[in-house]
Amino acid sequence: MDESQLIARVRAGDSAAERALYNAHVDRVYRLAFRLAGDDALAQDFTQETFIRAFDRLGSFRGDAAFSTWLHTITTTVVLNGLRKVKRFRQREADIDDAQMVGVARREAEPDLKLRLTKAINELPEGYRTVFVMHDVEGFTHEEIGAALGVETGTSKAQLSRARAKLRVALSDFAGEWVT
Amino acid sequence: MTQEHEDPKFEQWLKDAARAYHTPHPTPREEMWARIEASRRNKHVIELRPWMRWAVAAAAVLILGIGIGRWTANPPARTNGAVVASTPDSPNDLSYEIAATQYLSRTEAFLTSFRSDSRGGASGARFAAQARDLLTTTQLMLDSPAGNNPRLRSLLEDLELVLVQISQLGARGEGSETDLIRQGMNQSNVLPKLRSAIPAGPVAARTEGAL
Numbered sequence: 001m002d003e004s005q006l007i008a009r010v011r012a013g014d015s016a017a018e019r020a021l022y023n024a025h026v027d028r029v030y031r032l033a034f035r036l037a038g039d040d041a042l043a044q045d046f047t048q049e050t051f052i053r054a055f056d057r058l059g060s061f062r063g064d065a066a067f068s069t070w071l072h073t074i075t076t077t078v079v080l081n082g083l084r085k086v087k088r089f090r091q092r093e094a095d096i097d098d099a100q101m102v103g104v105a106r107r108e109a110e111p112d113l114k115l116r117l118t119k120a121i122n123e124l125p126e127g128y129r130t131v132f133v134m135h136d137v138e139g140f141t142h143e144e145i146g147a148a149l150g151v152e153t154g155t156s157k158a159q160l161s162r163a164r165a166k167l168r169v170a171l172s173d174f175a176g177e178w179v180t
Numbered sequence: 181m182t183q184e185h186e187d188p189k190f191e192q193w194l195k196d197a198a199r200a201y202h203t204p205h206p207t208p209r210e211e212m213w214a215r216i217e218a219s220r221r222n223k224h225v226i227e228l229r230p231w232m233r234w235a236v237a238a239a240a241v242l243i244l245g246i247g248i249g250r251w252t253a254n255p256p257a258r259t260n261g262a263v264v265a266s267t268p269d270s271p272n273d274l275s276y277e278i279a280a281t282q283y284l285s286r287t288e289a290f291l292t293s294f295r296s297d298s299r300g301g302a303s304g305a306r307f308a309a310q311a312r313d314l315l316t317t318t319q320l321m322l323d324s325p326a327g328n329n330p331r332l333r334s335l336l337e338d339l340e341l342v343l344v345q346i347s348q349l350g351a352r353g354e355g356s357e358t359d360l361i362r363q364g365m366n367q368s369n370v371l372p373k374l375r376s377a378i379p380a381g382p383v384a385a386r387t388e389g390a391l
Contacts, residue, residue: 034204089289178193
């Protein structure tokens with residue numbers, strides 16, 4: 001059974017088809033949510049919310065684009081909105097009690113590449129980070145990213161280029177590893 | 181402009197290194213599916229109907245208050261407590277919707293943050309203080325006409341239980357205590373239920389920065 005038939009069955013209320021559609025896409029949705037959130041509980045929340053919205057709104061899916069593209073649009077919307085909400089909440093609490101150390105960056109030299117890279121990626125502007133994670137980490141194409149984020153392909157490419165440039169500066173201590 | 185940064189060696193090195201960024205766990209398919217199914221079963225029955233928004237919001241207004249006075253002080257908008265019909269976009273209706281949405285969103289953000297941050301050894305006292313604040317509003321809602329709706333009441337009772345547990349956390353927020361609370365939250369499916377009760381779309385959008 002191809003995907004359009006599966007979607008038609010989901011629309012007709014077939015719960016087995018819902019599960020099959022979920023099984024076909026959940027790994028990529030969860031991986032993307034995890035990469036962007038960096039937390040299992042949040043990634044699970046965002047994945048669940050993505051599928052709940054997708055099933056509720058399947059009637060509005062017209063099939064102009066691939067189902068995966070439509071689903072990843074919902075995923076990025078859910079994840080980015082969710083992360084903004086959590087960030088605002090944490091910021092508000094940090095403002096109230098400035099003695100609390102919430103996600104405080106350590107300024108001393110951090111010799112470990114993994115930690116330095118994580119910190120550098122986390123500090124990218126949201127748009128840069130999203131494109132970088134989708135393209136360089138999860139392997140989405142610029143066309144897929146553009147469709148999911150509602151931006152032109154050229155914008156996605158430009159943001160990736162800027163993200164890499166910022167990371168190159170942030171990771172300049174490791175230049176010896178790529179300049180050989 | 182962007183071309184000047186291109187360096188295939190660096191890009192390949194970066195891609196290889198970035199694979200370790202937020203490495204995902206194996207997908208917990210069954211757990212998530214169970215919660216999706218449970219949430220979808222509940223979704224359509226706990227959405228706030230217009231009269232419920234009034235009742236829920238009336239309780240929330242008692243605590244939130246901020247900004248509402250601007251509307252209630254306006255003579256044409258005063259109702260002296262009587263529930264009157266209003267157009268969907270009347271100032272009173274909007275104010276109450278904002279208040280209810282703010283309460284639900286704040287609770288959702290708090291519980292989401294608790295679930296992810298409490299594992300990191302964040303202060304139990306901080307969570308406890310926030311939970312007590314939200315608990316008061318929740319209990320007011322339970323005593324309001326909104327509490328007469330069985331589905332919403334069930335949600336509010338779940339929230340009350342979780343908030344009571346968090347409000348009793350010690351200063352250090354012992355790992356075993358927070359684990360139990362998180363486990364309870366998962367079992368009661370409280371976060372998906374809460375999210376499905378939060379008005380979506382234009383109303384939510386209008387609350388952004390409104391207060």
